Structure formats: C-alpha cells, structure tokens
Amino acid sequence: xxxxxxxxxxxxxxxxxxxxxGAIGVFIMARNLSFIAHTFSxxxxxxxxxxxxxxxxxxxGLLLFTLLGACGVGQLxxxxxxxxxxxxxxxxxxxxxxxxxxxxxxxxxxxxxxxLFGSVVGIDLQDVWQLVGLTxxxxxxLAVGYRWLKFDSFDQTGAEAAGLPVHLxxxxxxxxxxxxxxxxxQIVGALLVFALMTVPAAAARFFTxxxxxxxxxxxxxxxxGVWFGLSAGYYTNAPVSFxxxxxxxxxYFVGLLYQRVGQMRRGEA
Amino acid sequence: xxHRIQMNHLSVGFNGEEVLRDLSFxxxxxxxxxxxxxxxxxxxxxxKVLLGLIRPQAGEMVIEGDGKPVxxxxxxxxxxxxxxxxxxxxxxTLGLTSHLLPWLTRAERSKLKEIxxxxxxxxxxxxxxxxxxxxxRQRVFLAQALIREPDLLLLDESTANLDPGAxxxxxxxxxxxxxxxxxxxxxxSHDLAQVATYADQVxxxxxxxxxxxxxxxxxxxxxxxxxxxxHEPVDAAQKATLESAQRQAMFH
Numbered sequence: 374x375x376x377x378x379x380x381x382x383x384x385x386x387x388x389x390x391x392x393x394x395g396a397i398g399v400f401i402m403a404r405n406l407s408f409i410a411h412t413f414s415x416x417x418x419x420x421x422x423x424x425x426x427x428x429x430x431x432x433x434g435l436l437l438f439t440l441l442g443a444c445g446v447g448q449l450x451x452x453x454x455x456x457x458x459x460x461x462x463x464x465x466x467x468x469x470x471x472x473x474x475x476x477x478x479x480x481x482x483x484x485x486x487x488x489l490f491g492s493v494v495g496i497d498l499q500d501v502w503q504l505v506g507l508t509x510x511x512x513x514x515l516a517v518g519y520r521w522l523k524f525d526s527f528d529q530t531g532a533e534a535a536g537l538p539v540h541l542x543x544x545x546x547x548x549x550x551x552x553x554x555x556x557x558x559q560i561v562g563a564l565l566v567f568a569l570m571t572v573p574a575a576a577a578r579f580f581t582x583x584x585x586x587x588x589x590x591x592x593x594x595x596x597x598g599v600w601f602g603l604s605a606g607y608y609t610n611a612p613v614s615f616x617x618x619x620x621x622x623x624x625y626f627v628g629l630l631y632q633r634v635g636q637m638r639r640g641e642a
Numbered sequence: 643x644x645h646r647i648q649m650n651h652l653s654v655g656f657n658g659e660e661v662l663r664d665l666s667f668x669x670x671x672x673x674x675x676x677x678x679x680x681x682x683x684x685x686x687x688x689x690k691v692l693l694g695l696i697r698p699q700a701g702e703m704v705i706e707g708d709g710k711p712v713x714x715x716x717x718x719x720x721x722x723x724x725x726x727x728x729x730x731x732x733x734x735t736l737g738l739t740s741h742l743l744p745w746l747t748r749a750e751r752s753k754l755k756e757i758x759x760x761x762x763x764x765x766x767x768x769x770x771x772x773x774x775x776x777x778x779r780q781r782v783f784l785a786q787a788l789i790r791e792p793d794l795l796l797l798d799e800s801t802a803n804l805d806p807g808a809x810x811x812x813x814x815x816x817x818x819x820x821x822x823x824x825x826x827x828x829x830x831s832h833d834l835a836q837v838a839t840y841a842d843q844v845x846x847x848x849x850x851x852x853x854x855x856x857x858x859x860x861x862x863x864x865x866x867x868x869x870x871x872x873h874e875p876v877d878a879a880q881k882a883t884l885e886s887a888q889r890q891a892m893f894h
Contacts, residue, residue, distance in 0.1 A: 519744040524736045527728055531736060531786060534693055534715035582729035582770045 383493035395592030398574030414566035422474035439551035491562030579628030652701035676841035714787030727770030777808025
C-alpha cells in the first residue's frame with residue numbers, strides 16, 4: 374500500500390488533518406457551531422467550483438469563499454446562523470452557486486464527485502505541503518489561543534466577565550474554522566466534513582470529562598478513522614470517505630453505549 | 643490590594659430610558675457591601691457597570707488599587723450546556739488566563755489545589771459540571787472567580803436558586819473570602835436577613851433614588867424600607883423575611 378506515492382501522501386495529509394479536526398472539533402461542539410461548519414463546507418464547494426471556472430487552484434477558491442463566509446457570519450453574529458432557516462438558505466444557495474460555476478466551466482464529472490465526496494487519489498507532493506502547512510498553522514493558532522478559546526467556548530459568561538475580547542475570539546475562531554474546513558474538504562469532501570469535524574468530538578465527550586482529554590480522544594478517533602478508511606479503501610476499492618464516516622459513526626454509538634452503561638452502573642437510568 | 647472604590651454621579655440608560663441616575667456611593671475596601679432594592683431598580687445593571695460590560699453615560703467610576711484591579715463575578719446562574727459535561731476542575735481552570743501556555747505551570751497547579759481546598763470543591767474535581775447540585779455549582783463558579791485572584795468580587799444573587807442550607811454555606815464561604823483573603827465583596831440580594839447577617843454597608847436602590855448606610859441602621863428603618871419597596875408586590879414569604887431581617891438588625 375505504501376509503495377504508491379499517492380497513498381503515502383494521503384496518509385501524511387490525512388493524519389495531520391485528523392489531528393486538527395479532533396482539536397478544533399471539540400471547540401466547534403462546545404460553541405454549537407457544527408451546522409455552521411457544515412455550511413462552510415458547502416460555501417467551500419461553491420468556492421472550489423468558482424476556482425475551476427476561473428482557472429485557479431481549487432484550494433484558493435475554497436479558502437477565499439469560506440473566509441468570506443466566516444467574515445459574513447462574524448459580522449451578522451453567530452446567533453443568526455444558529456437558526457435553521459438561515460442555515461438552509463445559505464446551504465442551498467452555496468450548492469446552487471457551485472453547480473452554476475461547474476456548468477460554466479469545463480470541469481468533468483469526476484471533479485464534482487471529488488469535491489463533494491472527497492478523494493485521496495489525486496494528492497501530489499505539492500498538495501501535501503499545502504495541506505501540512507495549513508494544518509500546522511491551524512494547530513499552532515489553537516495552541517497559542519488555547520486558554521482564551523477554552524474559556525470563551527465552555528463558559529461565555531465567565532469569559533466576558535473576566536474581560537476577554539469575546540467578539541475577537543468569536544471572529545478569530547470562525548476564520549480558523551474556515552481554513553480547517555477548506556483543508557478537510559479535500560479529504561472527505563464537502564458533504565462529509567461532519568464526519569471528521571464534529572463526530573469524533575461528539576464521541577469523545579462520552580469518554581472523558583476533561584477538555585484536553587476530549588481533544589486527545591477526538592484526535593485519536595479521527596486519526597484511527599482516516600487510517601482505517603485509507604486502508605480499507607485501498608483494499609476494497611470502495612470510497613475512503615464511506616469507511617471514515619462508518620468508523621466515526623460506530624465510535625459515536627460505542628461512546629453512547631459506554632455512557633449508558635456508566636449511568637446504569639451509577640443507578641441513574 | 644484595592645485602595646478606593648468610589649462612584650461619582652453615575653448615570654446609565656438603555657434606549658433612551660434611564661436606569662440609574664446621578665448615583666454616588668463608596669464601597670469600604672475589604673468589607674462586604676450589599677446592594678438591595680426592588681426588582682427593576684438597576685442592581686444588576688450597576689454590577690455590569692462595575693465589571694466594565696456597560697459604559698455609563700455620565701459620571702465617574704474609581705476603582706483604584708496597587709495594579710490593574712482584577713474583578714471576579716458570580717451570577718445567579720450560568721447557561722451550562724448539559725451536553726458538554728466538562729469536569730469541575732477543568733471549569734475552575736478556565737479562569738487561568740494570564741499565560742498563553744497550553745498547559746498549567748507548577749505555580750498554577752498549586753494555586754488550583756489551594757483554591758479547591760478553600761472552596762471545598764476537591765471532592766467535585768472529576769464530576770461533570772452538569773451533574774452537580776445548585777450549591778456545588780455555585781462553589782465551582784466561585785472557585786473559578788477566585789483563581790484569578792480578584793481584588794473585588796461581585797455576586798449577582800448568587801444564592802437565589804439555592805436551598806437554605808446551601809445558601810448559608812455559600813455566604814459563609816464568601817464571608818471567609820472577604821475576611822481571610824482581603825477581597826472586597828459587593829453582593830446583590832433579595833434576602834434581607836442574609837444582608838443583615840453578612841453586610842457591613844448597604845446601598846438601597848430604587849428607580850431614581852438611593853440611600854447608603856450601615857447595614858444595622860438601614861435595615862432597621864422600617865419606614866425607609868417600606869418607601870423603597872412600595873412598588874414591589876410583597877408576598878407573605880418576603881414580608882416575613884423583611885420582618886425577620888428588621889428584627890435581626892435591631893438586635894445586631
């Protein structure tokens with residue numbers, strides 16, 4: 374399996390992206406932003422299609438559109454976008470735009486499939502460097518901003534009272550999320566960003582009550598899912614994203630079961 | 643350490659409506675200071691002004707200390723997401739923001755241990771915050787405020803949702819914080835018996851008027867209390883509290 378360049382590239386990029394998704398996912402869950410992350414991935418799809426139409430690198434289009442989206446959400450306030458209606462309007466508009474740009478460009482059907490459902494086959498060395506660079510950037514910002522972000526995500530009242538720049542933290546996090554989504558879309562596709570960004574973090578909450586523990590668990594679950602997906606995909610020829618999603622879903626349900634058993638032991642349920 | 647807390651001619655309003663008008667008072671440093679008054683008097687607004695979350699339209703606020711004063715705040719309740727069951731210890735640690743390091747320094751770890759002992763939260767360390775009782779939660783919130791080493795602690799009806807036993811426990815803890823750690827405490831309360839027991843000075847606030855005085859003097863002035871609380875529909879329970887507070891204050 375590792376005899377092929379593209380598999381080696383996929384493992385390197387996938388592993389780093391998984392660690393990033395686990396880390397940022399815990400904050401996405403705590404800040405109730407999972408549907409905004411999902412919306413960003415659709416905006417990213419429009420961006421990637423636009424890039425193809427304009428003859429640019431899809432990653433440029435992804436970053437451009439998601440970052441603009443993050444600014445828009447930040448400007449209007451996150452609360453507006455927690456409403457179902459606002460999210461569904463933006464989601465469908467973004468998908469529509471994506472389809473428009475694709476029909477205007479001479480992109481082939483395989484490109485549409487790649488950007489919607491992800492692909493690991495086409496990753497060359499240059500892509501790997503790009504992904505590694507962006508991922509390390511996100512992880513570095515998360516590490517430096519960890520204490521502020523943690524406070525604001527898990528106790529907004531306390532963070533505001535302590536004089537933390539909560540508005541700045543909120544916008545900063547949205548921008549970081551936009552970068553993270555743009556990177557992740559390349560592996561699992563726009564439709565399945567949930568699989569790496571929120572499911573591992575949601576599952577991690579069943580296993581630990583410490584914030585760092587959640588980050589660690591989520592990162593491990595995401596990483597295991599990516600490795601399993603890449604290996605299983607390689608040997609069976611079924612889509613990698615399917616295996617990743619299946620693994621993460623399974624880990625979520627195992628977590629749920631683990632929590633239930635714990636509650637029953639304590640006599641709570 | 644604080645030197646002086648003084649408000650001069652504060653006025654605060656929202657949407658053209660004035661909530662606080664020309665309010666001047668001082669808070670004795672290192673003491674317990676209560677803000678009482680009927681609903682809608684602007685008590686919580688005043689705390690938010692002190693916190694710096696609301697900017698007064700006019701007037702001057704002086705909170706002077708050795709360095710930049712650190713203010714701790716414990717509200718009546720906090721929106722805690724039950725879906726995010728983070729441990730009490732982690733919740734207390736959130737208050738530590740003076741470093742950028744992702745991990746705790748040795749000094750921070752010993753500080754955490756000391757604060758958890760002081761607030762009697764060691765037993766709760768690993769429990770998810772969502773599964774704590776009201777009283778336990780408030781102690782954890784208090785610990786989070788304390789770990790920032792505040793000069794001034796603001797409590798906005800922090801005991802209102804607790805049962806009498808937990809109320810008493812919480813107030814005794816707050817009193818110890820004031821006494822042992824030299825923290826100035828400003829607390830809002832509807833429980834006049836509690837105010838009579840713990841406060842040195844009281845600010846009685848109503849729309850458009852206020853009066854400051856010693857707790858014993860002010861709470862024994864029935865006429866004054868009746869005048870300030872007149873618009874409040876005083877139910878039997880509150881009336882009983884009011885009367886018992888007055889009795890207690892008289893024998894103080």
